[in-house]
Amino acid sequence: MTAYVLHLVRADIRRARWLIAGFLIITAALAASYGVQPITRADPANAYWGWLAFALLSWAVMILTLVIVPTIVQSDSAVGTNAFWMTRPIPPAALCGAKVVLLAFVVVLIPAVVECGLMAIYGVPVRPMARVALQTMLVQALATALLMTAAALTANLARFAVLCGAALALGAATLGISQAVTVARNASYAAQFATELSIAGDMSINVLTGPMVDHTAGIMAVLLLVAACLVLVLTQYRTRSRRRSIVAGLVGASLAVTVGAWWPWPLLRPPVTPPAWALPGAALRLTVDPQTIETGPLFDRPQESLPRRVSTSFDARTPELPEGWLASATAMESSFQIGAVHLVGLGAGGFGAPVTTPEGGGTEQAVLSRLLAVGRVLGANRPVEPLSALSLPDREVRRYAGSTGHYTGRFRIGLTRATLTASVPLRAGARAQAGPFRVVVDGVTTPPVATEGWHVAVAARESNASSILDRGPAVSRVYFLRNRATRVALRGFAPFDNGGATALSGVISPMSVPPRLFEALQDVMSSGFRARDVTIYFNTEPAPDGGLDEWLAGAELVVVCFEDGGWVERTIEIPDFPLRPSPTPPPGQPHPFGTRMGG
Amino acid sequence: MTNAIETDGLTRHFGRTRAVDRLTLQIPAGRTFALIGPNGAGKTTTLQLVLNLLRPQHGVARLLGCDSRRLGSAQFQRVGYVSEDQQLPDWMTFSQLLDFCRPLYPDWDEGLAAQLARSLNLTSGVPLRTLSRGTRMKARLVATLAYRPDVILLDEPFTALDPLVRDELVRCLLEVAAETPRTVVIASHDIDEVERVADWVGFMVEGRLLFAEPVAALLARFRLVEVGGTGAHRPPLHPLWIPQTPTASALRFVDPTHGQPEAAARIAAAFPAADVRTTTMSLRDIVVALAGRASVDRTQE
Numbered sequence: 001m002t003a004y005v006l007h008l009v010r011a012d013i014r015r016a017r018w019l020i021a022g023f024l025i026i027t028a029a030l031a032a033s034y035g036v037q038p039i040t041r042a043d044p045a046n047a048y049w050g051w052l053a054f055a056l057l058s059w060a061v062m063i064l065t066l067v068i069v070p071t072i073v074q075s076d077s078a079v080g081t082n083a084f085w086m087t088r089p090i091p092p093a094a095l096c097g098a099k100v101v102l103l104a105f106v107v108v109l110i111p112a113v114v115e116c117g118l119m120a121i122y123g124v125p126v127r128p129m130a131r132v133a134l135q136t137m138l139v140q141a142l143a144t145a146l147l148m149t150a151a152a153l154t155a156n157l158a159r160f161a162v163l164c165g166a167a168l169a170l171g172a173a174t175l176g177i178s179q180a181v182t183v184a185r186n187a188s189y190a191a192q193f194a195t196e197l198s199i200a201g202d203m204s205i206n207v208l209t210g211p212m213v214d215h216t217a218g219i220m221a222v223l224l225l226v227a228a229c230l231v232l233v234l235t236q237y238r239t240r241s242r243r244r245s246i247v248a249g250l251v252g253a254s255l256a257v258t259v260g261a262w263w264p265w266p267l268l269r270p271p272v273t274p275p276a277w278a279l280p281g282a283a284l285r286l287t288v289d290p291q292t293i294e295t296g297p298l299f300d301r302p303q304e305s306l307p308r309r310v311s312t313s314f315d316a317r318t319p320e321l322p323e324g325w326l327a328s329a330t331a332m333e334s335s336f337q338i339g340a341v342h343l344v345g346l347g348a349g350g351f352g353a354p355v356t357t358p359e360g361g362g363t364e365q366a367v368l369s370r371l372l373a374v375g376r377v378l379g380a381n382r383p384v385e386p387l388s389a390l391s392l393p394d395r396e397v398r399r400y401a402g403s404t405g406h407y408t409g410r411f412r413i414g415l416t417r418a419t420l421t422a423s424v425p426l427r428a429g430a431r432a433q434a435g436p437f438r439v440v441v442d443g444v445t446t447p448p449v450a451t452e453g454w455h456v457a458v459a460a461r462e463s464n465a466s467s468i469l470d471r472g473p474a475v476s477r478v479y480f481l482r483n484r485a486t487r488v489a490l491r492g493f494a495p496f497d498n499g500g501a502t503a504l505s506g507v508i509s510p511m512s513v514p515p516r517l518f519e520a521l522q523d524v525m526s527s528g529f530r531a532r533d534v535t536i537y538f539n540t541e542p543a544p545d546g547g548l549d550e551w552l553a554g555a556e557l558v559v560v561c562f563e564d565g566g567w568v569e570r571t572i573e574i575p576d577f578p579l580r581p582s583p584t585p586p587p588g589q590p591h592p593f594g595t596r597m598g599g
Numbered sequence: 600m601t602n603a604i605e606t607d608g609l610t611r612h613f614g615r616t617r618a619v620d621r622l623t624l625q626i627p628a629g630r631t632f633a634l635i636g637p638n639g640a641g642k643t644t645t646l647q648l649v650l651n652l653l654r655p656q657h658g659v660a661r662l663l664g665c666d667s668r669r670l671g672s673a674q675f676q677r678v679g680y681v682s683e684d685q686q687l688p689d690w691m692t693f694s695q696l697l698d699f700c701r702p703l704y705p706d707w708d709e710g711l712a713a714q715l716a717r718s719l720n721l722t723s724g725v726p727l728r729t730l731s732r733g734t735r736m737k738a739r740l741v742a743t744l745a746y747r748p749d750v751i752l753l754d755e756p757f758t759a760l761d762p763l764v765r766d767e768l769v770r771c772l773l774e775v776a777a778e779t780p781r782t783v784v785i786a787s788h789d790i791d792e793v794e795r796v797a798d799w800v801g802f803m804v805e806g807r808l809l810f811a812e813p814v815a816a817l818l819a820r821f822r823l824v825e826v827g828g829t830g831a832h833r834p835p836l837h838p839l840w841i842p843q844t845p846t847a848s849a850l851r852f853v854d855p856t857h858g859q860p861e862a863a864a865r866i867a868a869a870f871p872a873a874d875v876r877t878t879t880m881s882l883r884d885i886v887v888a889l890a891g892r893a894s895v896d897r898t899q900e
Binding site: 003007011014015075077081082083084086087088089090091240241 | 647650652653654671672673675676678680682684685686687688690691695699700702703704
């Protein structure tokens with residue numbers, strides 16, 4: 001069998017040698033074009049030509065892929081009765097295997113190898129490089145398998161193009177319908193949510209999910225989908241019956257979707273566990289100053305379709321928080337008991353509030369100041385929001401306003417660890433590397449801005465490699481300018497580069513079916529190897545004391561990494577919890593909770 | 600004698616068209632069998648069913664004793680198929696085609712391939728797609744004969760070929776077939792060429808096999824009968840006889856029972872005082888007569 005496969009592969013290589021060579025060259029050129037883009041963008045003229053070359057090469061690779069796959073598959077057609085191989089001693093499995101081997105090498109392996117070369121140039125370590133390469137191969141394998149399916153079911157390139165066009169149209173229609181269903185579901189979800197809120201007292205919702213999406217199910221679905229496509233192609237070669245092969249493919253695809261939806265083992269879930277210091281119950285114990293208990297509307301912009309809710313909040317503190325750690329609390333469920341009356345409130349979900357120490361430790365300012373070894377961090381003054389602790393229907397609050405009862409709240413305290421990843425001298429060419437992440441400074445400008453203050457723009461190039469196979473915790477990076485002499489740091493803002501993430505996120509929501517498969521593909525779009533030029537803005541108003549130029553002369557660019565540190569649960573018991581009345585609108589003013597006053 | 604090819608109730612429809620209808624046929628090994636019939640008779644479909652290029656809806660076909668639906672490499676190493684409709688890997692040159700085929704066949708005879716190529720004036724160097732139809736057909740034949748298959752199936756091999764090329768192909772075919780007893784099946788409507796080659800013949804019309812027998816026996820039992828001197832009195836013909844267009848002076852029909860004891864008596868009884876003259880028929884004339892009869896029968900149905 002192996003001899004047959006190799007013999008057939010050799011014949012196909014000879015057949016498509018120019019296409020394969022062209023694909024290899026253009027793929028390498030595309031990678032080179034992508035790799036030099038951050039450099040060429042410094043000059044607007046070069047940036048245009050660089051972008052144009054990249055766009056054209058991208059299209060060329062896509063078109064070549066669309067030509068190579070059917071050319072290789074249809075050189076020994078799996079449909080009809082007149083293909084040469086059909087009356088020759090060539091086993092269909094060997095023929096199918098030869099096509100798979102060759103296309104896996106050309107369309108799947110070569111792009112991954114070329115990308116690895118680019119990542120090596122950018123200093124990406126072997127492990128993240130391997131994970132990105134695997135992700136690339138996974139996506140390429142899916143695309144190749146789908147194209148092989150279309151090629152195996154058609155006799156020539158024209159019919160292949162028609163089938164692909166029809167499939168794309170069908171896919172677009174399906175996504176459109178899916179989106180419409182999603183919107184409809186959103187509407188019904190809102191109504192359902194309103195209903196649930198109105199009957200608060202008999203249920204609680206844990207609105208929080210895990211810190212990271214596990215893509216095991218999505219990857220399994222992709223692998224099974226690839227396998228289903230290959231089964232379809234093999235069945236077509238063996239039976240030459242479209243009906244049978246399509247049935248086989250549909251069964252496989254259904255299995256893939258089912259496994260994707262019900263896969264029970266989150267093998268790639270990031271091992272995010274809270275640090276040892278946070279595990280004892282005494283650590284991160286929450287305390288509440290009764291003086292800070294307030295009542296207000298749950299939503300700043302109440303919707304008419306929702307019943308009015310009132311949220312009671314307070315400032316939560318914890319006695320101590322180790323250096324470099326930030327904590328935020330989110331209510332999961334809460335209850336309020338007044339005598340025999342037991343009110344069960346809902347957690348406020350994602351409205352996490354920072355948890356600080358009574359001495360002010362744990363604030364962003366404090367953590368960053370210690371981390372950066374400066375006295376002040378300008379631009380890092382995130383206000384400490386009160387912790388939303390109890391959410392009740394407005395009518396219940398009005399009924400029991402002024403009463404004192406026993407409050408019990410269960411909170412989830414999320415931990416974030418801030419670490420100093422890299423520091424780079426503020427001069428052109430200076431470079432820092434931290435794992436797969438690299439930043440290179442290109443230059444510093446101080447653009448004139450009408451407002452007073454310091455306005456600094458740092459042109460830089462950054463690159464990173466991530467994939468859906470990563471098992472590390474969620475990480476975000478923030479740039480700072482630091483001057484050790486003046487002990488002042490400025491927080492920077494770099495426009496978010498989603499790398500095309502919105503290309504799918506606009507039409508595929510997690511509520512689409514099958515969600516896990518699309519989640520994986522969606523995250524593929526926003527991961528992989530990324531290299532970009534970035535302008536980091538540092539705006540501080542008003543201006544600190546001293547001259548900006550002198551300050552910049554002694555400054556350096558610092559990268560701080562915020563890493564998910566896991567979470568713990570804590571419970572707060574307040575025996576004499578005052579249920580304060582909700583604010584009443586002045587006469588003639590709309591009620592702050594909306595216009596519908598019924599309960 | 601074993602059969603190289605057998606079919607039993609073989610049926611294949613395309614929509615409402617009955618391409619092959621309950622075909623039961625045995626082709627003994629070592630014979631050169633011509634499957635003839637008008638266009639659309641089902642000859643090509645029969646070969647495709649035998650080779651598992653199509654799946655039968657009913658019935659079964661066996662090639663070298665193997666159910667056609669289970670044909671594998673072992674059988675295809677002993678079977679050759681040549682058809683003008685068969686796609687060639689036409690990006691290959693002739694020598695590349697031979698290089699491609701060679702490892703597939705344990706019995707590949709490089710000397711025979713070279714000899715056939717020389718004999719047919721086949722040269723390499725240009726892709727097959729640039730060659731003429733006749734030259735491409737020669738290439739197909741060499742790539743088929745070079746491994747000395749036990750069964751050779753030829754589907755309309757002479758279509759649109761000039762006489763010279765036809766002669767070359769037939770000569771090569773006969774040379775290879777003469778080495779050892781080999782089964783050759785030729786599906787064709789080119790009866791003149793088939794008559795030169797075949798020793799058995801089967802006749803198909805509208806998917807049905809009308810007969811299959813040795814050519815010699817067929818030629819022996821068909822006679823063209825011309826009856827003169829009947830005047831205006833022309834009695835009805837016996838149902839076995841196939842009417843032919845009469846001349847001004849003679850009634851004409853084909854008698855498919857010549858040689859049988861009662862054949863002469865039947866004619867004598869029908870035309871007691873007439874001038875009866877019988878002449879031998881070519882295979883072509885026989886087929887034309889049978890096709891005409893089948894057409895009449897169809898019309899009457």
